[in-house]
Amino acid sequence: KPVVLNGKLLSSHIKESIKKDTADFIKNSGITPHLVVIYVGDNKQIESYIKAKKTGCEEVGFRFTLDRFSSDITEAQLIKKIKYHSEDPSVHGIIVQLPLPENINRDNIIQAIDPKKDVDGLTSINMGQIMVSKKPLFIPCTPLGILEIFKAYNIKLEGKNVAVLGRSNLVGRTIATLLSQKDMSNPSIMGGANVTTFHKYSKSYHHLLKNADVIISATGVPGLVKKEDLKKGVILIDVGINYKEDSSKKSGYRMVGDVDPESYEKSIAYTPVPGGVGPLTVACLLRNVLKSSILHYRIQCSRLRAGVENNIVDK
Ligand code: NAD
Incomplete structure (x- = not known):
């Protein structure tokens, strides 16, 4: 199971x-x-x-x-x-x-x-740091949440084939960049995976998903990832949030992901929708806000210190 x-x-x-x-x-x-x-x-x-x-x-x-x-x-x-x-x-x-x-x-x-203050990590400075820095300041919250899942469940990605569906800065491109990084000295960022990205202009790629040890889908296309395209033992990370009509629900709709739930039986592990990546996005946003608050406090303290030192020098 x-x-x-x-x-x-x-x-x-x-x-x-x-x-x-x-x-x-x-x-x-x-x-x-x-x-x-x-x-x-x-x-x-x-x-x-x-x-x-x-x-x-x-x-x-x-x-x-x-x-x-x-x-x-x-x-x-x-x-x-x-x-x-x-x-x-x-x-x-x-x-x-x-x-x-x-x-x-x-x-x-x-x-x-x-x-x-860019706790979503989307400004060009923060996006750029993801490419070049060992310790980027703010990483977008959904990719951070995905990394949290890998860490918590001890999923090692070095040398693994990872297929990322979607290439937005918010999710697909950023997680693909992080997982393919060659510098793996920062344990909170996983690198070393063999990442392939697919997007809406990728042509008939579904058979290629059979090579993937891990699939991360962030497209907003419900049912995109299907059982017949997967190898047995794949890990499925479903970022998609889509809504389907459902008269049995009070709201009249039900939240579904990009992954067809029938695919789960082929996997060794999967994130459900709801209750998978979504809650982690919020938790990682909160972590980024606390990080930012600490950073501002440190800057404020160092300004104060510099002020005191200048006063001493002036005397
Ligand atoms: P986006 O619209 O910016 O990007 C969608 C991406 O999917 C694009 O790169 C597009 O090329 C690609 N795509 C479209 N059709 C495709 C197909 N058939 N095959 C492969 N790729 C295809 O959206 P986004 O902001 O990246 O969000 C993607 C999904 O993730 C949405 O459903 C969104 O609601 C959801 N999302 C969830 C969370 C969360 O916390 N769970 C956070 C952010 C986004």
């Missing part, structure tokens, strides 16, 4: 440890970590993702602010808002809830976030 990679349970352990670290941090620094979510629009589904972030913040003792705008906000106005939060010393993490309305250029918006 395949092992269910229980993201929900793992995320509650991670949140417990963040809660404890946060209480210590607040006691020592007097600073409460503070996440700001910027959201344009009124989509019920997206609002449920924001709610999960808010609940997560409350659970671990963070401050949470939702800065919400209607879709007629202009790009320039939104950039001004982001700059405002970037400069506010009481804010430690800023995320822009995606997608944005079409009249707004997503890249311009993301690049307006101070990279030291």
Whole structure:
């Protein structure tokens, strides 16, 4: 029987440890970590993702602010808002809830976030560090969550064939980059895998999935990964969040992943949807916010120290 990679349970352990670290941090620094979510629009589904972030913040003792705008906000106005939060010393993490309305250029918006507060890891500085640095500052939360699963279940990827479906910065491209890294000196980032990426322009690739020891699917195409395409003993990491009509549910729909559940029987381990990667994304976001708060506190302390030293020198 395949092992269910229980993201929900793992995320509650991670949140417990963040809660404890946060209480210590607040006691020592007097600073409460503070996440700001910027959201344009009124989509019920997206609002449920924001709610999960808010609940997560409350659970671990963070401050949470939702800065919400209607879709007629202009790009320039939104950039001004982001700059405002970037400069506010009481804010430690800023995320822009995606997608944005079409009249707004997503890249311009993301690049307006101070990279030291970019807890989603999407600014070019943070993305670039993933390529070149042994210790990137912020890694996007879903790839981080996937790494947490591999670590917790002791899944070793060195020399393994990993197929990544999807190539967004948020998920596919980033996890593919991390897992294929040649420098494996940072134990919190796994490298050494033989990674192949597939995307919507990849042609008839499904037979190639038979080579994969691990499949990570982040496409938003329900049922894309099918039983007949898999080798026995594969590990399935399903990032997809899709909704199917289901009259037996109160909401009228049911959440499904990219992986057809019939595939599970071919695997040795799989992440369910819901309850797999999703909860870990939130837990890793909280970890990034705490990391950012500690970083800001250290910068503040070193400025103070430098000020005191300058005063002594001046005397
Ligand atoms: P995206 O739309 O930015 O990217 C989708 C990717 O899938 C693209 O690179 C596209 O080329 C690829 N794709 C489309 N059809 C394909 C096909 N037939 N075969 C292979 N690749 C194909 O989306 P995203 O932000 O990367 O999110 C992907 C999915 O993951 C969505 O369902 C999203 O809701 C979900 N998601 C889940 C979490 C989580 O916490 N579980 C977090 C982020 C995203």
